[in-house]
Amino acid sequence: MSTTDTGTGTGVDDAAEALSTAPREDGDTAGGSPNLPRLGVLGWLRWFWRQLTSMRVALILLFLLSLAAIPGSLVPQEGVDPVKVADFLKAHTTLGPIYTKLGLFHVYSSVWFSAIYILLFVSLAGCIIPRSWQFVGQLRSQPPRAPRKLDRMPAYSTWRTQAEPEAVLASARDTLRARRYRVAPGEESVAAEKGYLREAGNLLFHIALFGMLIAFAVGTLYKSDGNKLVVTGGGFTNNQTQYDDLKHGAFFEPDNMAPFGFTLNAFHATYERSGPQKGTPRSYAADVTYFGADGKDHQRTIHVNEPLEVAGNKVYLTSHGYSTVVTVKDGQGNVAYHGPVPFLPLDGNVTSQGVIKVPDAVGKDGKRDQLGFAGLFTPTMAIDPVNGPHSTFPALDRPALFLSAYHGDLGMDSGLAQNVYQLDTSNKNLQQFKDAKGTPIKALMVPGDTWTLPNGAGSITLNRIDQWANFEIVYQPGNSLALTSAVCMLIGLAGSLFIQRRRVWVRARRTEDGHTLVELAGLGRSESRKVAEELAVLVTAVHAEAPTAAEEPQEAQPDSVPSDSLPHEDHSDKEQA
Amino acid sequence: MNIAAGVNEHMAQISNYLVYSAMAVYTLAFLAHITEWIFGSRSRVGRTARAVAAPAATASAPAVRVKQRGGGTAVLDRPKVVTRDASEDRGATDGPGAAGGSEKGDLYGRIAISLTTLAFLLHVGGVLARALSVGRAPWGNMYEFSVALGMVAVGVYLALLALGKNVRWVGLFLITSVLLDLGLAVTVLYADSDQLVPALHSYWLWIHVSCAIICGAVLHLGALATLLYLFRDGYEVRQAQGRLGKLDSMMERLPAAASLDKFAYRINAAIFPLWTFTIIAGSIWAESAWGRYWGWDPTETWSFITWVAYACYLHARATAGWKGRKAAYLCLIAFGCYLFNFYCVNIFIVGKHSYAGL
Numbered sequence A: 001m002s003t004t005d006t007g008t009g010t011g012v013d014d015a016a017e018a019l020s021t022a023p024r025e026d027g028d029t030a031g032g033s034p035n036l037p038r039l040g041v042l043g044w045l046r047w048f049w050r051q052l053t054s055m056r057v058a059l060i061l062l063f064l065l066s067l068a069a070i071p072g073s074l075v076p077q078e079g080v081d082p083v084k085v086a087d088f089l090k091a092h093t094t095l096g097p098i099y100t101k102l103g104l105f106h107v108y109s110s111v112w113f114s115a116i117y118i119l120l121f122v123s124l125a126g127c128i129i130p131r132s133w134q135f136v137g138q139l140r141s142q143p144p145r146a147p148r149k150l151d152r153m154p155a156y157s158t159w160r161t162q163a164e165p166e167a168v169l170a171s172a173r174d175t176l177r178a179r180r181y182r183v184a185p186g187e188e189s190v191a192a193e194k195g196y197l198r199e200a201g202n203l204l205f206h207i208a209l210f211g212m213l214i215a216f217a218v219g220t221l222y223k224s225d226g227n228k229l230v231v232t233g234g235g236f237t238n239n240q241t242q243y244d245d246l247k248h249g250a251f252f253e254p255d256n257m258a259p260f261g262f263t264l265n266a267f268h269a270t271y272e273r274s275g276p277q278k279g280t281p282r283s284y285a286a287d288v289t290y291f292g293a294d295g296k297d298h299q300r301t302i303h304v305n306e307p308l309e310v311a312g313n314k315v316y317l318t319s320h321g322y323s324t325v326v327t328v329k330d331g332q333g334n335v336a337y338h339g340p341v342p343f344l345p346l347d348g349n350v351t352s353q354g355v356i357k358v359p360d361a362v363g364k365d366g367k368r369d370q371l372g373f374a375g376l377f378t379p380t381m382a383i384d385p386v387n388g389p390h391s392t393f394p395a396l397d398r399p400a401l402f403l404s405a406y407h408g409d410l411g412m413d414s415g416l417a418q419n420v421y422q423l424d425t426s427n428k429n430l431q432q433f434k435d436a437k438g439t440p441i442k443a444l445m446v447p448g449d450t451w452t453l454p455n456g457a458g459s460i461t462l463n464r465i466d467q468w469a470n471f472e473i474v475y476q477p478g479n480s481l482a483l484t485s486a487v488c489m490l491i492g493l494a495g496s497l498f499i500q501r502r503r504v505w506v507r508a509r510r511t512e513d514g515h516t517l518v519e520l521a522g523l524g525r526s527e528s529r530k531v532a533e534e535l536a537v538l539v540t541a542v543h544a545e546a547p548t549a550a551e552e553p554q555e556a557q558p559d560s561v562p563s564d565s566l567p568h569e570d571h572s573d574k575e576q577a
Numbered sequence B: 001m002n003i004a005a006g007v008n009e010h011m012a013q014i015s016n017y018l019v020y021s022a023m024a025v026y027t028l029a030f031l032a033h034i035t036e037w038i039f040g041s042r043s044r045v046g047r048t049a050r051a052v053a054a055p056a057a058t059a060s061a062p063a064v065r066v067k068q069r070g071g072g073t074a075v076l077d078r079p080k081v082v083t084r085d086a087s088e089d090r091g092a093t094d095g096p097g098a099a100g101g102s103e104k105g106d107l108y109g110r111i112a113i114s115l116t117t118l119a120f121l122l123h124v125g126g127v128l129a130r131a132l133s134v135g136r137a138p139w140g141n142m143y144e145f146s147v148a149l150g151m152v153a154v155g156v157y158l159a160l161l162a163l164g165k166n167v168r169w170v171g172l173f174l175i176t177s178v179l180l181d182l183g184l185a186v187t188v189l190y191a192d193s194d195q196l197v198p199a200l201h202s203y204w205l206w207i208h209v210s211c212a213i214i215c216g217a218v219l220h221l222g223a224l225a226t227l228l229y230l231f232r233d234g235y236e237v238r239q240a241q242g243r244l245g246k247l248d249s250m251m252e253r254l255p256a257a258a259s260l261d262k263f264a265y266r267i268n269a270a271i272f273p274l275w276t277f278t279i280i281a282g283s284i285w286a287e288s289a290w291g292r293y294w295g296w297d298p299t300e301t302w303s304f305i306t307w308v309a310y311a312c313y314l315h316a317r318a319t320a321g322w323k324g325r326k327a328a329y330l331c332l333i334a335f336g337c338y339l340f341n342f343y344c345v346n347i348f349i350v351g352k353h354s355y356a357g358l
C-alpha cells in the first residue's frame, strides 16, 4: 500500500513534480530510525514539527476532533442547559464528580478538546505556509519540459503524418492556448498546464478555516447574552442591572454596552385551534417602540425568526406568558400593591405559576403584616379530579386565577436574594389564611373579581390579564468574519474539488522515413477521466491539420492492451451513440 | 407572520395513498431486481458476457491510449483513449452487471428500472400532495424528511442512469434501502399533515433542509458504493488467492473494486461542498432564530462531526497509504454519523431542533 499518488513509472514521477503542493507522505519510508536517539533537541523538535505538519497527523487530529465532539452531545452541557447539568449531578453522585473532573459538562471549552483543535490549527499553519510559498513559486514557473518517454503517461496518443513538425506543434499550441492552458516556450515539444485554481482553492479553503477560528474566538470572548422579561407596557434599557440574567465572555466590558432600549406595546399569539396538534403555537408577534444610538423612537414588530437589530445587538423574542394585573389592599384599606405580576408557564397550554408579594402591607392593628399570594393561572380553565385546575388551551378563552393567601413575614429582609416567582412557605413566620376549621382557604377568581381576606386582613382584586414576553438580547461580534470565512471556504472547496490540475505535452519529430511522428500525452493528479477527454479533443484538433499519413502501417498497440475489454467507466461511446 | 392556510385533509390523504402505492411498486421493482440477479447467477456470467460487450474496435482516427487500471482499453468515441490509472491496480475488470450474460436477467433488470421509474413518479406525487396539503415545504418533520430523502436518492439514481452512467449495479441495494427508509417513515416516524411551530417558519426551511435531504440522499449512494467496494475488494483478494466461494458469482458481476471506490469518492467529493453549505445555511438560520450561529446543540454538534468525518475521508484519499479500505471505513463511519444525527439525535436527544414531530 505504499504506492504514491502518481507512481506509474519513473518518468511520471518527475513529470508530476509540483503538480500539487500537497506534501509527500514520507511516514511509511521514514528511514534512519536507528539514529533517532542521536538527533539532539533541535533534531527532535524538527522531527516533531515534521510529524505534526504531515498529512497523516492532520488526518488523525481531524478524526480525534470528531470523536472528541461526541460526548458534548450526549452529556448535558453547562453552556446549553445548566439546569440539566444540575439535575444530572444530583442524579449521578458517583459519575457526576468524575465527569466534572474530565470537563465533560463543558466539552467544547475543555482542555482536551482545545488541545486537539489547537494542535490541528498549528498543524494547519505548518502545512499552509510552505504550501503557499510553493504555490507562488509554481505560479511563476513554467510547466516542466516533456519527459523523454511520453508513452508512459496516463493518457497517450500517437500517429504519423506528413505535416511538418513545426506546423503540428504550432497547431497544438494554438489549440492549447485557446483552451486556456499555460503553454511553456520550447522548440521541439510543447508543455502546457492548466487548473492552477485547484491549488488556489485548496489554499483558500484551509486559510478560511483560520478565519472561522478567529471569528469563533472573538465571538466567544466578547459576546454577551442575557434575558429580560418584559410585561406589556414595560420596557428595557441596555444596562447590566436591567437583565434578569446575563452571561458574557471573558473580554466583555459592562461600561461599553451599546445604548438602546425598547418598550413592549402589545403581544399577539395565535394557536392551532383543532386537530391533533391543537394548542401548538403558530405565531408570536411583539409590537415594540425602540430607540437606538440615535435616540429616536421607532416602531417594529419582533417575530420569532426576525430579531430586532439595534446598535450592534440583536433582540430575540424567545417566550411569552401571562401576567395578572392585581390591586391589593391591606388591613388599613390602603392600596398596598397595584400592577402586573408575571406568571411562568408550566406546560404547553400555559398553565402558569406565580406569586404576588406585598411587602408594604399593614395589618388592621397598624403593625406590619406582609401579604403573599401563591397562584396558579390558567388561560382556559378546566378542573378535573386527576389534574386539578389546569389549562386546556394556551389562548385567553376562559381565564381564571387560583390563589392561596399568606400573611406575616415574607422573609425578604434577610438579605438573601429571593426568587420573585417563589414564596418561601417553609418560613415559620408566614402563615396561610385558614377557615374556622383550620383548612387553608383558596379562591378562584376571574377578571373583575375581588377576594376579601378573613379577619379584615385586606383584599385582592384581579383587574385584568396582560401578557409578557421574554427577550434575549445578544451581542456577538465576529459574525460577519464568520460568514465571510464560510463563503471563502465554500468557494475554495468548490475550486479544490471540481477543478482538475493537468499537464499536456506534445512532441513532433521527423522520422527516418520522412514522416512526422506526433506524440501527445496527458497527466492529471486527481482521479478523473477528464485528462483523457481533453487529450482526445486536442488530438482531434491537431489531427485535423496533420492527418494520418496515407500509407501508414497499422500502429502496433503500445503496451499489452487487451482490446476486447470495455471498462465500465467509459461510456462516451454510449453517450454519443 | 402569517399562518399558512390550514391543512387540507383531502390532499394529505392523497399523499398517503401515493406514498403507499410507491412503496408497493418499489417492492415489485425489488422483486424484479432479485430475479435479475438470480438469472444472472445462472448464466456463466462475466466470461461470456464480456466477449459480447466488446466493441468492434475500428478507429480510423488516431487513438488516445489512456492507461487503464488493469490495462483495459477505454474507447472514447472517435479518437480512442487508453488510460493507465495511477491508483492501486489489481488488474480486475468491471463485472458485467447483475444480469450477467443472461438475456432474461437483463429483461428483468429493465423491468425493474421501469418499475422504479413508475414508483419514483408516485413518490414525487406523494411529496407534492403533502406540500399542497400543508402549504409549505414538505419536509417539516422526520416523516416528511425520510420520504423526501428516499425520493431524492431514487431521483439521483435515475438521473445518473439517464445520463448513461453505469450505475445499474446499485439498483437492488438502493431500492432495498429506500424501502426500509419508507417503511420506517410510514410506521415509526409518521406524523399527520400539519403546520409548524413558529421557529420553523422561515424560508431557510426551504434552503437548509432541502440541502440536507439532497446531501443525505447522495451520501447514501456513496456509502452504498463504498460498502459494495469493501465486498468486491474482499472478493478480488480471494480471487487472487484462488479461493472463491459460492456467493462470489454475485461479486463477480459488480464493477471492479477500483471502479466502485472511484465512484464512491467522486460522489462524496461532489456533494461535500453542498454539505458544507447546508451547515452554513443552518448556522445562518440559527443566528436569526436563536441568536447564535453556533451553540453546540446536539444536532449542530453531529452535523459538525459528520462534516469533519467526511473531511477526514477526503484527506485520507489524498494521503498515500490511506486509500482503499481504510478510506472506505472512514466513509462508512462518516455516513453513520449522518444517520445517527437524523435518527438518534432527533428522537433520543433533546435539543433545540424540535424537528421530530413524534
Ligand code: HEM
Pocket (backbone or CB within 6 Å): A020, A021, A022, A023, A052, A053, A054, A055, A058, A062, A120, A121, A123, A124, A125, A127, A128, A202, A206, A209, A493, A496, A497, B308, B310, B311, B314, B315, B318
Ligand atoms: C482544520 C482542519 C482541516 C480541515 C477541516 C480540512 C479539510 C480539507 C478538505 C475538506 C479537503 C478536501 C478538499 C480538497 O481535496 O482540496 C482538504 C484537502 C487537503 N488538506 Fe486539509 N483540512 C484540514 C487541515 C489540514 C492540515 C492540517 C493539512 C496539512 C497537514 C491539510 C492538508 C490538505 C491537503 C494537502 C489537501 C489537498 C489534498 C489534495 O490535493 O487532494 N489539511 N482538507
